[in-house]
Amino acid sequence: MRILLLLFFAVFVCSEKSFEEKLREGNQLLKNEPHADDTMEFLKKLRSMEKEIEEEYFAKPNAEEMKAMEEYAKIEPTDMGASIAGVNMDSKVGNALFQGDIILTKEQADKILEDITNNKGNRKKRQAYRDENYPKFLWSNGVNFAFHNSTSVARRVFTRAAAMWSWDTCINFGETDRAKDKIVVVKSEGCWSYIGRIGGSQALSLGAGCESVGTAAHEIGHALGLFHTQSRHDRDSFVTLQLQNILPGWETQFVKQTEKTNYNYNLTYDYGSLMHYGATIVSKNREPYIVPHNTKFMQTLGSPFISFYDKLMVNLHYKCLDKCNEASSAKCENGGYPHPRHCSRCICPSGYGGNTCNERPPGCGKVLTATESYQELSDTVGQTNYDRNANNDNFRMCYYWIKAPAGSKIEVVFQNYTENLSSDGCVWAGVEIKTLADKRHTGYRFCSPNYGGTSLVSVHNIVPIITYSRVYKATSVLRYRIASSEPITSKTTSEPTSQQTPQPTPKQTPQPSSQKTPRPTGPPEKGCKDGVLCNMLEDLGFCSSSEYKLKFKQKVCPGVCA
Incomplete structure (x- = not known):
């Protein structure tokens, strides 16, 4: 009794509150958006398919993933802000957005629903929005943009993020009020965008909490035509979703895209994509809701940088690579490809520089020579006097190359890191270690001392190391040596498959953007x-x-x- x-x-x-109440509450915050009701009706239909979606998309983790989840749950995030999804959940607008930050037109929503219904178990590998109307919805003549009631900070971060996308693509951005088709940057509730060019004026919101370069770059990525990486068809070959950790109401948001709405250009899944959400941003208990099969990528999810594969996908989507003649273009090394604006130079994967990607990027750092004995690399980067109230989007970065004789492999052990800087995606500071077979893929990122002792063995005889911080001084401590023939006793890594993609890469990648910040603290309903x-x-x-x-x-x- x-x-x-x-x-x-x-x-x-x-x-x-019920799902319907939350949906209406979020929709009211988007009442001036012409397609807000289309998105709301779409989310209602998804909700009606909840059981089917849960059965198809959610699986039990294996033993290694369970162990990684337990280890990650011990890591305390730095409470220095909120992710895109976190900002939108706090403001309630996220309840009425697809995957937390997307408004869909009725045509887009109908095609996604049709795909879910008709193509169950037969989805193609897709990420960039490309249907039978392609290239109608591209910004073929460049992206026009204007500002409406935006703060000065929002104007600055959007302009800088647009420049970063433009820097290594052929897409031009221009500010004008006169263009018929344009992005209008508004200060609405939360951070959100449409997918691709929908025609006429289309809003892109950078409201309170969204005023960082990385957040702006993420939303511009949507406007250029990119969905979230975790919604790719082949997602289940790379990550496992954990239903027991997902916030109520988010279960149906993890549908995968299909051939009628997306295309991936045969590019592999990149854990370090700017368009990938972090491991806990929609978690109800701070435990990972999404776990990479290669569990050492856990802190890589939720990156603040436009990745090499992000830029390559956009260049392919907009046919930028057609601008360079193969015979007269730069002969790029290490996975690079000719720059569509400067065909005599290359766009390079992170950690590689020079006109043909065969050099260490300029700036701090140096070339180190591995021997059979362990040596230590201790690097400190960042600011001595950091003002957390200032909107600082400038990353300080150093580039190291660890080299060994041709044919050798190198073992790198992540030994230690400065405390209290841990976050999903290592958005404030971190170290990236590139030991993979695919030089274009984002390396392993770490920003917590909890991962101390993690051993990585390279495929190649050069291992780029990138350290970065946009806040306090952060110290990375690594050990390295030529890998012995004896088994390495520590957490081992399975390299992701290196898929074939068009030959790419001109000069070194531009200074990375700053993006989303750590995860929200618990369920969205504070009451x-x-x-x-x-x-x-x-x-x-x-x-x-x-x-x-x-x-x-x-x-x-x-x-x-x-």
């Missing part, structure tokens, strides 16, 4: 928190009782019964 009475009061006190009643219910065995369904227990006491 006592537990039933307590349940009555607990349910009364913690009456969580529904565990209290004394839930503590009493837990003491009475409510959470472990088989008499009540798990969903009911988590609804009544989401904290103690999580």
